[in-house]
Amino acid sequence: MLRTTALKFFPDAEIVGVPIGDGGEGTTEALVEVLHGKYRYVAVHDPLGREVTAKYAVINQDTAIIEMAQASGLPLLKDDERNPLLASSYGTGEMIRDALQLGIREIYLMLGGSATNDGGIGMACALGARFTDTNGETVAPCGAGMAHVANIDLSGLDPHLKDARFTIMCDVKNPLLGPNGATYVYGTQKGATPEMQRELEAGLTNLVDVIEKKASSRIRDISGTGAAGGLSITLIAFANAFIRSGIETVLDIIQFDRLLENVDLVVTGEGRLDYQSAQGKVLYGIGNACRKKNIPVCAIAGCFGDGADQIYDCGIDVAISCTTRIISSEELLANADTRFLAAAETLFRSLQTGIRIAGKT
Numbered sequence: 001m002l003r004t005t006a007l008k009f010f011p012d013a014e015i016v017g018v019p020i021g022d023g024g025e026g027t028t029e030a031l032v033e034v035l036h037g038k039y040r041y042v043a044v045h046d047p048l049g050r051e052v053t054a055k056y057a058v059i060n061q062d063t064a065i066i067e068m069a070q071a072s073g074l075p076l077l078k079d080d081e082r083n084p085l086l087a088s089s090y091g092t093g094e095m096i097r098d099a100l101q102l103g104i105r106e107i108y109l110m111l112g113g114s115a116t117n118d119g120g121i122g123m124a125c126a127l128g129a130r131f132t133d134t135n136g137e138t139v140a141p142c143g144a145g146m147a148h149v150a151n152i153d154l155s156g157l158d159p160h161l162k163d164a165r166f167t168i169m170c171d172v173k174n175p176l177l178g179p180n181g182a183t184y185v186y187g188t189q190k191g192a193t194p195e196m197q198r199e200l201e202a203g204l205t206n207l208v209d210v211i212e213k214k215a216s217s218r219i220r221d222i223s224g225t226g227a228a229g230g231l232s233i234t235l236i237a238f239a240n241a242f243i244r245s246g247i248e249t250v251l252d253i254i255q256f257d258r259l260l261e262n263v264d265l266v267v268t269g270e271g272r273l274d275y276q277s278a279q280g281k282v283l284y285g286i287g288n289a290c291r292k293k294n295i296p297v298c299a300i301a302g303c304f305g306d307g308a309d310q311i312y313d314c315g316i317d318v319a320i321s322c323t324t325r326i327i328s329s330e331e332l333l334a335n336a337d338t339r340f341l342a343a344a345e346t347l348f349r350s351l352q353t354g355i356r357i358a359g360k361t
Contacts, residue, residue, distance in 0.1 A: 001335065002344055009348040011070030018259060020268070022282045023110045023169035028067050033059045034254045037065070040102075044094040046076045047087035047115040056095050064099040068092040068228060069113035072122075074190065077115050082191025084117035084200060088142040089231055100160040108249065109170045109235075115190055117142045117183055117200050117229030118209040124234040128156035143229070145319065146203030152214050154238060159266025166241035169249050171280040176219075177205055182226040190229070192324040204230055211237045247285030256289055265348070268291050269300040273321075275307025278314050287315025300343045300349075302336070312327020320347050340348060 003015050019034055021027025031037065037059040046052045065129035069075065071091025074082070092109075116122065121131050122141040130153040131139050139145035175181050183192070183201045192200060208220045208230070213334055216235035221223065224243040225232050251257075252264075260266070268286045270277055272328035277283045283299055290297045299311070299319040311319060322339035 001156070001340055005341060005344040006267075008345075009115040015339065016259070018256075020254075020282055020286065021246075021250055022028065022171050022172065022280070022285065024112045027110060027137075027169075027246070027250060028065050028195045029254060029296055030059050031059070035059050040098070042098045044071045044091035044093060045088075047072050047089075048077065048081060049090070051086065052091070054091065055182045056099065058099075058102070058104065063108070064102075065108045065110070066095050066099065067110045067112075068091070068231065069110075071095055072116050073113040074115045075113065079191075079301065082115065082230065083196075084187060084190040084192050085196055086116070086117065086142055087123030087145040087190070088140075089114070089118055090122035090141055090162045092128045092231070093123035095121070097127055097158055100158055100164060103249045105160070106163045107164060108167045108169055109173070109241075110246065110254070111135055111228040111231060112171075114228040114231065116143065116231065117187055117190060119146050119204050119211075119230040120201070120232065120234035121145060121149070121207065123231060124238070127158050127161065127279035128236070129154055130156060138223060143200050146207040147199065147209050150211050152210060153331065154345055155213075157238065161239050164240065166235050166239055166243055167249055168224075168232045168243045169246040170232070170243050171226050171229045173223045173280075174226040175221065175223070176208060177201065178228050180226070182228075182230045183309065185226065186229070187221060190286055213287045215346055220280055232315060245280050245285070247280060247282055247358050251289055256286075256295075260290065260293050260295060263293075265351075266295055266297045267300070270300045270321050272305055273299065273303070273311060274305030275321055276308050276309070278310040283311050283316055284314045287311065289315070291315030298347055300340065300347060302339075318347075318350075327355065342351055 021030040030338050037057045039055045039056050040058050044054045057065040072089045125141040132151045133151045134150040139148045183197050187197045196236045205321035221231050287297050296317045299316050303323045320343045322343045
């Protein structure tokens, strides 16, 4: 649609489309398309232990792109099934284990949409770790189990882990604990009541105490460990893993800088443009990458929210909304294509006008 509209005003333009994601929903599909990867389907367990089929992407036989929500995500549960005390990230570990057994050693793990708040003990158990209580008994690999962890046995860890490298893709900077941490910021959407949140916070505190003692390293203060119920802390402690911005990672994977060679203009977009857009989302990443090469960037957004103007500090030169009046989200989505095309026309008409003005100066 955008290509057709652009050619209407600039018929001689050479246009290249590049699917982009920031590590959230749809990112795997975008990367598979750009990098000509393929999907691998595996039988895993959902947050409540039921068998489901999950998929992850394989790129060039040596790299895996895994979206934890495929096995441990909220969409796998009904609303009345949401309970982070019972939910486990075990299925995410099963996907990682499958990739390791394939011989893959470069793994990109995308956080987001998780139903779990278990500090990653479910995932670690699937990879061979054993969490035990003061009596040496194995604890349940779920949110409720964290409070009972007294020791960690790593002797059964998948031996391939030592040769693997994990990039944990995350677009939030929340710490692990406290009012801005995993439990109190994200627990409610996962079904946690205030009482559950207190129990989960205490359990997560206990778990990270034990993990840090085992790893002889302080992990709780690492920015972003509050994402996905603290899933990353076990990987950071016991594997070669680090957290990185999702959009920056995606742009590196697709070699976005190389794609910008000989480019005059970049047009991008986002469903809702607000203050969050300037904090590690797609527009933030693209804008900053283009600013380094002095390439102007135009953005089309479904609508604007509070703080939308902050995006102009991130390399975006102009942003246009698809809405010209106050409407419901239902109406916006129902006529999304029409509104998008109208906004695109406005954008390209404006560019055309600017070029005419520049020609007179």
